[in-house]
Amino acid sequence: MGTTAFAQQSRFDEANTLLEESQYREAIVLYRSIADDGYRSGALWLNLGVAYSQIDSLGVAKFYLLKAETYSETKELAREGLEFVNNRFSRRSAVLPPLPWDRFFEYLANRFGLMMITLIAIFFLYIGIALIIGSWFRKDFRKLLKKTGTAVIGLSAVLFIFAIIINYQQNRYGMGVMIERQASVFQQPSEESAVVSIAYEGYTMRVDFSESTGVENWKYVRLENGMFGWVNEHSLMIF
Amino acid sequence: MKETGKTGFFGNAGLFLLLAMFLFTGKAVAQDFQLQATVSESRIFTGEQFTLDVEVSGSSMRDVGLPVLPAIDGVRILSSTPSRSTSISIVNGRTTTSTTYTFNLIARDVGNHTIPPVRISIDGEERTTSPINIEIVERGQLTEDGRRQRPDIYLEISVDEMNPVPGQQIVASLNLFFRQGIEVTSFQPTAGWRTDGFWKEELQNIRQPQAETVIIDGVRYRTATLISYALFPSRSGQLTLSEFPLSVGVRTQPSRNDPFGSFFGSGTNQRRVSLESEPVTLNVTPLPAAENAVTMNAVGDLRVERRLSDTEVVTGESIELITTVEGTGNIPLVRRPNFNLPDGLELYTPQESSNVERRGLTIRGEKTFTELMAARAPGTYIIPAERVAVFNPQTRRYNYITLPELRFEALPAQTNQIAQVSLQSAQLQPVTGLAVWSNSTSASIFERFWFWLLLMLPAAALVVAFIKRKEMRRLETDVAFSRRYYAEERAIEKCAAARGYVDKNDAKEIYGTLHDALFTFVADRLTLPVAGISDKQLIEQASEKGLPQELKEKTRHLLDKCATIRYAPTGSQEDFRKDILKTEELIAELKENI
Numbered sequence: 109m110g111t112t113a114f115a116q117q118s119r120f121d122e123a124n125t126l127l128e129e130s131q132y133r134e135a136i137v138l139y140r141s142i143a144d145d146g147y148r149s150g151a152l153w154l155n156l157g158v159a160y161s162q163i164d165s166l167g168v169a170k171f172y173l174l175k176a177e178t179y180s181e182t183k184e185l186a187r188e189g190l191e192f193v194n195n196r197f198s199r200r201s202a203v204l205p206p207l208p209w210d211r212f213f214e215y216l217a218n219r220f221g222l223m224m225i226t227l228i229a230i231f232f233l234y235i236g237i238a239l240i241i242g243s244w245f246r247k248d249f250r251k252l253l254k255k256t257g258t259a260v261i262g263l264s265a266v267l268f269i270f271a272i273i274i275n276y277q278q279n280r281y282g283m284g285v286m287i288e289r290q291a292s293v294f295q296q297p298s299e300e301s302a303v304v305s306i307a308y309e310g311y312t313m314r315v316d317f318s319e320s321t322g323v324e325n326w327k328y329v330r331l332e333n334g335m336f337g338w339v340n341e342h343s344l345m346i347f
Numbered sequence: 348m349k350e351t352g353k354t355g356f357f358g359n360a361g362l363f364l365l366l367a368m369f370l371f372t373g374k375a376v377a378q379d380f381q382l383q384a385t386v387s388e389s390r391i392f393t394g395e396q397f398t399l400d401v402e403v404s405g406s407s408m409r410d411v412g413l414p415v416l417p418a419i420d421g422v423r424i425l426s427s428t429p430s431r432s433t434s435i436s437i438v439n440g441r442t443t444t445s446t447t448y449t450f451n452l453i454a455r456d457v458g459n460h461t462i463p464p465v466r467i468s469i470d471g472e473e474r475t476t477s478p479i480n481i482e483i484v485e486r487g488q489l490t491e492d493g494r495r496q497r498p499d500i501y502l503e504i505s506v507d508e509m510n511p512v513p514g515q516q517i518v519a520s521l522n523l524f525f526r527q528g529i530e531v532t533s534f535q536p537t538a539g540w541r542t543d544g545f546w547k548e549e550l551q552n553i554r555q556p557q558a559e560t561v562i563i564d565g566v567r568y569r570t571a572t573l574i575s576y577a578l579f580p581s582r583s584g585q586l587t588l589s590e591f592p593l594s595v596g597v598r599t600q601p602s603r604n605d606p607f608g609s610f611f612g613s614g615t616n617q618r619r620v621s622l623e624s625e626p627v628t629l630n631v632t633p634l635p636a637a638e639n640a641v642t643m644n645a646v647g648d649l650r651v652e653r654r655l656s657d658t659e660v661v662t663g664e665s666i667e668l669i670t671t672v673e674g675t676g677n678i679p680l681v682r683r684p685n686f687n688l689p690d691g692l693e694l695y696t697p698q699e700s701s702n703v704e705r706r707g708l709t710i711r712g713e714k715t716f717t718e719l720m721a722a723r724a725p726g727t728y729i730i731p732a733e734r735v736a737v738f739n740p741q742t743r744r745y746n747y748i749t750l751p752e753l754r755f756e757a758l759p760a761q762t763n764q765i766a767q768v769s770l771q772s773a774q775l776q777p778v779t780g781l782a783v784w785s786n787s788t789s790a791s792i793f794e795r796f797w798f799w800l801l802l803m804l805p806a807a808a809l810v811v812a813f814i815k816r817k818e819m820r821r822l823e824t825d826v827a828f829s830r831r832y833y834a835e836e837r838a839i840e841k842c843a844a845a846r847g848y849v850d851k852n853d854a855k856e857i858y859g860t861l862h863d864a865l866f867t868f869v870a871d872r873l874t875l876p877v878a879g880i881s882d883k884q885l886i887e888q889a890s891e892k893g894l895p896q897e898l899k900e901k902t903r904h905l906l907d908k909c910a911t912i913r914y915a916p917t918g919s920q921e922d923f924r925k926d927i928l929k930t931e932e933l934i935a936e937l938k939e940n941i
Contacts, residue, residue, distance in 0.1 A: 196723075199694070238808075
């Protein structure tokens with residue numbers, strides 16, 4: 109940890125003190141300055157979530173708690189916080205269960221992460237290639253080495269495909285949290301078009317970056333109840 | 348409209364006789380049966396009911412199937428199964444049986460239409476009637492003498508406003524017109540009236556329909572309003588009320604020139620007729636935009652009020668914001684107003700109730716929207732004033748109603764609920780102390796250099812291994828290649844062995860080994876036989892295979908020296924080492940050139 113790292117840690121400590129003294133807005137300013145400098149931490153997101161929940165910005169609080177949930181060191185605390193925040197929302201969305209393959213890739217991404225899956229795939233690739241090369245020079249184990257090597261390379265290829273799919277999904281989709289009290293979800297990116305649904309504070313939704321490209325101020329989203337539509341991006345926080 | 352049947356026993360021989368009889372009488376009296384289709388009217392009004400009779404008559408009872416009526420352009424078939432009546436007459440000892448099948452039809456589209464042939468099975472053979480031409484004319488179409496023709500009984504839908512706005516109530520009345528002499532005994536609406544784009548409410552008629560006398564185009568009619576509906580257009584544009592189907596029971600006086608009318612019957616003719624009104628198209632003009640006001644889709648003479656259920660409430664307990672819309676208008680279609688509410692309130696599912704009266708010709712009543720809220724923290728909550736727009740269809744303008752500001756006080760709670768909230772708040776604890784930090788890196792793993800390097804390494808290893816494998820296979824199978832490949836290695840080994848003899852001063856072994864090293868190296872590199880050739884022959888063959896002259900001389904000189912000293916060993920250890928080194932250098936040189 110270098111000098112700059114110590115600097116943001118000291119700012120973080122200072123913000124924590126403000127938070128404990130119930131100076132929530134001041135603490136938020138300090139926390140956000142750390143984030144603006146490019147530093148990331150589960151503790152930082154968790155404390156931001158706590159601070160926002162205290163000033164009754166539950167949508168923003170949920171956003172930061174969801175971010176904190178992705179860090180192993182703050183996962184449990186973030187979950188407790190999310191439970192608390194979710195209980196305070198007056199409206200809840202009906203939730204359509206995600207499709208099995210979506211759930212599978214989401215599990216892989218959350219449990220292992222893209223980096224880990226890719227590294228495992230590379231490792232298996234190395235093992236497989238080594239076994240194949242071994243089969244060329246060891247006549248006594250040729251069949252065994254060749255079959256094992258082929259199988260391991262196949263496994264590696266499958267893992268690579270998973271990694272590519274996860275990478276594609278991560279690039280294409282993001283998680284959005286509604287931070288306004290309520291906002292209309294429109295059929296088209298225009299307030300003149302038909303309203304598909306109403307999204308309330310704290311609703312989470314999948315944001316399709318690919319579909320939203322080139323459309324200013326609007327995001328194409330899939331609500332938890334399975335409905336699709338356009339939401340004004342100022343109503344959302346996305347990660 | 349007649350179909351002649353088979354001649355039966357006449358056969359070919361009686362054909363002439365049959366033709367003669369036909370020409371003589373002008374009728375097919377000698378035919379075995381007659382098939383005939385007739386319509387009750389050949390000129391019919393739209394929406395008017397008429398009948399198509401298919402009559403089969405003959406001198407004996409026959410096996411006659413039900414006639415099959417095809418689809419008819421411009422005409423609706425009320426029932427594809429006809430009613431049937433049979434009569435038997437005996438004239439001059441000859442018995443004739445006649446069966447008539449009657450189809451009920453309703454004229455739909457104006458124009459000339461043709462009723463296509465009707466198929467019927469008689470004695471197992473299929474017969475068809477001749478097509479019949481009919482003309483369907485519009486109701487009220489002028490006759491040649493300038494008067495309008497109207498049917499004896501018809502339906503009409505009257506609408507009190509042909510250019511309404513969305514949400515405006517209009518009244519559609521179903522009026523029945525019938526001539527003097529017709530008595531309507533009952534009526535029954537049948538399914539099929541489409542009011543797409545309208546919200547429909549049937550108005551409760553206070554009294555039974557009363558018939559009034561009117562004179563239309565010089566003809567005395569009686570008319571009665573049977574049913575009234577309140578309609579609310581839900582969108583702008585052209586909206587159409589479809590044909591209204593109605594089944595009416597009528598009783599008519601018998602015709603005066605019907606001699607049997609009062610003799611056999613009761614003096615009246617009672618039947619049911621099916622009627623349809625003509626469709627009505629309305630032009631619904633869009634609502635103008637309301638200026639800086641909350642819209643509730645309220646159209647009519649409506650009042651809007653709102654109030655709070657209390658002015659003080661304990662934190663966590665619910666308080667109600669009640670908005671009431673009351674008056675005459677589109678009460679069922681009024682939407683919940685979307686008011687601006689202060690932060691810090693929890694909102695629960697809003698409630699909605701309405702009380703609508705459908706009596707007379709208007710829809711009036713009251714609709715109440717109740718927002719359930721709970722203050723999260725103590726303090727004063729202010730619900731700002733709002734301007735609500737209600738469209739008045741009479742003046743075609745919005746009436747703006749200003750709802751005053753409301754406020755209530757949230758007192759600190761001492762209830763279990765708040766204690767529970769506090770307990771939950773206690774669970775939301777921040778993380779303090781040292782945090783695990785990372786820099787924000789958004790680059791995907793696939794965009795990093797090291798990923799592609801890691802991916803290339805096994806590919807490179809694979810290529811190298813492949814080349815090596817190929818080389819090894821060649822070494823195993825290609826002797827010449829193997830000799831060339833190992834030539835230097837073996838020569839160096841021999842030079843090293845020669846160096847081992849230096850300390851022993853064994854000149855014979857040293858030069859013998861050096862000779863062998865050099866000779867074998869040249870032979871291996873040029874794939875020449877090792878045995879059976881002399882040094883001179885070796886050099887000559889090497890020269891033929893491209894050994895440069897300078898190297899040729901050097902090689903020959905060294906081979907000669909080794910051969911000479913081997914048999915007359917002389918020299919110091921220094922000389923031996925020099926010669927070994929010289930041999931190694933020559934081998935290296937030769938390797939570059941052969």
